[in-house]
Amino acid sequence: MSYRPNPPVTEYLVLEKLQDTAKKPPSSANPALVLDKYVGWATNNRGKREVDKNWLKSVFIDHYRSMLGARDGEYKAAYQAYYKRWTTMLSGYNANQRVLKTVWRLAVHLGRTSVIENGTIALQHSLGFPFIPGQSLKGLARAYAEMVALKDNPAELLRLFGDQKSEGSLIFFDAIPDGLPELELDILNPHFPDYYSGKKKLPTDDQNPVPVNFLTVAKNSRFLFGVAATAVAKPGDSEQGIDLLCNALEELGAGAKTAAGYGQFQRTK
Template sequence: MNAYLTLTKYKGSQKKSDLLKQIDNPDGKSAFFEQAILDFGNYWGTKNVSWYKQRYAAYEGHIKSSSDTNTSFFLKSSFPLIIGQGNPSILETHLTLHPIYGIPYLPGSLIKGVTAHYCHQVLGKEDSKFKQGEEYALVLFGSQEQAGAIHYHDALPTPKSIKNCLSLDVITPHHQSYNQGLNQAPRDDDSPVPVPFLTVKADFRVILSCEDLAYAEWLNIAQKIVSHAVTEMGIGGKTNAGYGKMEV
């Protein structure tokens, strides 16, 4: 079961997909999500998914063969994370899913972004060379004028953690009319509007690489910064509410 197709394409990977109905019946989104989670778990728990194990191993092998040096480590979700919720979707809330494999993953740009933010906001206070555009930051992340020495690759979930990685959550905005700019002041008697959405909890293998052995020592530095960034600040959306916290 390809979750990407199920959540974005009518009859994408399910012959009886009712994705189109959710446009006219938003109250049925919770049931739709619950069925998608069930189908996803059944596929990854009972079907032969050896193809993904092969692709998972081949992905790391390709990176190792195409770079001078690299390092890999694992991040484990200690609390559900939300990725890509603000992207356009007919279901109102979205989730970043691999368009080919149909599974949640951490885009390399996301890993690089949260690491660069942590580097600038936290490490930059201790040493200005870590601030955006300065010496250390240029090596780690580059700039619009020059490429960085470190490559941050997409982090795929481990085969063992995929089966139960999706779960259903809900947010309940209380002042929908006010938030939509309808000139109605927020009041205590406004009715909450439950909005269901999907979250992810899995183990991810992060791979960093560089093409110049002269910067090999920076791989270990980058790994430590990534680890601190996602454990202290979290990754994805709603981190201020506790979502996206990871363990190394």
């Protein structure tokens, strides 16, 4: 058995300082950084520290909303400058751009590595607003093409999306919000925690549900999507690519829990 000395006092001081920030983040703190690095603790009924299951509701959501409603407008101004740079970049690639809005809530990156486990969401790293990664959108569009639009044309599917040996003709960009969206808490409520954890062999009714919160983007949130063509593309490929993506967003949905209606989009006028 190896001997592990007690951590130095300075380590505890650093952790306590982090908790001060976690419980009351500075008004200008980046939401992505707060979510990833400053999660709050709580003391359980055994007297041990663990991740505070109410932290998302009691601290993080309020912090994000306070930034959206800040009187000085600094956060909105930073977002607007980013949005302008982003659309300029898309135009530079001659990308086809479309704006779609969520029909219901959007849950993206629930499985992302985090101490909160299931509660996290994909937030843009420098400003902290929600986004949908481009690689996820490419996978979604390819899945739709493979199952529906190009199921009888594997050669065209390969030409558009490529594989590990060949370059495709499409570039899928991250989808960013067209206007800062609200974040909302949702809940998972597993009724048989002892059964799922292996403590009991059967899902009996005497087990206590353990609610789990997770973050979502509110319904009617608008996102900007962009698809461009690579050097090997044919004329019209980017238009075909954005149509495939829009159809996939409407019919399959993006992110997690799409079978329950999350992540469904509709085109805007």
